[in-house]
Amino acid sequence: MNDDARFCGQCGKSAGGPAESAAKPSFQAQKPLSRDMANRKIAGVCAGLARHLGWDVTLVRVVLLACVVLHGFGVLAYIIGWICMPRDDERSYQAAA
Secondary structure: OOOOOOEOOOOOOEOOOHHHHHHOOOOOOOOOOOEOOOOOOOOOHHHHHHHHHOOOHHHHHHHHHHHHHHOOOHHHHHHHHHHHOOEHHHHHHHHHO
């Protein structure tokens, strides 16, 4: 087997060649789910969810608006998020105490 081979020619198993390390995805820790008070429009639920998922906040707001218009459960989901999600400034206060 060659040193730069990625797979065994006989059995097909990975040989751990140079492309093996490049193919592994790097893990990024997600930010905790909290309401983003710096980027909020109403209560920061959409901004906090977007920050947690790594998405664009506009996309989350458009999806929520579509849920409100098409199904009606978007308002209930927003209110539940408003109640359940902690504010990010409260989280920093608790960490400092």
